[in-house]
Amino acid sequence: MVPKLFTSRLYPKIEHPFLEKMILPSFLIFSLLSSISKAAVQDFCVADLTGPDTPSGFACKKPAKVTVDDFVFSGLGAGGNTSNIIKAVLTTAFADKFGGINGLGISVARLDMAVGGVVPMHTHPGGSEVLIVISGTICAGFISLENRVYFKSLKKGDIMVFPQGLIHFQINTGRLPALAFVSFSSERPGLQILDFALFANDLPSEIVEQTTFLDDAQVKKLKGVLGGTG
Structure with missing residues (x-):
């Protein structure tokens, strides 16, 4: 019953x-x-990197054409070229290169820093960042919306998080090259470096001077170094 x-x-x-x-x-x-x-x-939306990159992202590759290679990225095994003005390079595995993470809200990158290398003040508008130091010594920090600064010297095995959208930086303060891997809470977190945003374009020097309180000689010097005009 x-x-x-x-x-x-x-x-x-x-x-x-x-x-x-x-x-x-x-x-x-x-x-x-x-x-x-x-x-x-659906299980996944592998980006069709052969198609256009639209404001809403890549279209999904047809499931019948998806292979295991779409979910594997082999571009972070070798160090990047740090022979540049900041002596650092970020090698990314974002959705525009790694179609398998499209729509999953995650991505990774490799940060190589030569001695004296620096990643200037920058932001990732699309996601938060987690950095893990593999070798070397990196001074890293960020600035909150209340202009409070949080920074620390990181060594091998140390991890630091940078909340989404906040200005942050990394500096190699050691005597050897530094290596770190970073992960993001977005497949396309974006990157805007403050110095390049101010001095590597054609924004008139007068506007830069008025908004940064720098004098004309400093602005034009920085524009010359970073390739800006105006």
Whole structure:
């Protein structure tokens, strides 16, 4: 005989003691799984890198054309060329190079820094960053919206997080090259370096001077170094 579990269609009353203890957790688990299944309409959306890069991103590659190689990226094994003005280079595995992470909200990159290398003040508008030092010594920090500064000297194995959108920096303060890997909470976190935004374009020097309180000679010197005009 099946036990009577409900006394009303609209207001069920549980009479079995075991079910009374289990039905609420089960309902919560079922609700969670239901929300996940609705959110994950498909398993993945590998970016079709042969198509156009639109404001809404890449189109999904047809599932029949997806292979395991779409989910593997081999571009971070070798160091990047640090022979540049900042003596540092970021080698990225973002969605525009690594189609398998498209739509997953994650990405990674490799940061190589020569002795004296520096990644100037910059932001990633699209995601937060986690940095792990593999070798060398890196002074890293960020500035909060209240202009409070958080910085520390990091060594091998140290990890630091940089909240999304906040200005931050890294400097190799050691006597040897430094290596770090970074991960982001976005497949396309973006990168804007403050120095280049100010001095590596054609924004008139007069406007830069008025908005930064730098004198004309300093602005024109920095524009000359970073390739800006005006």
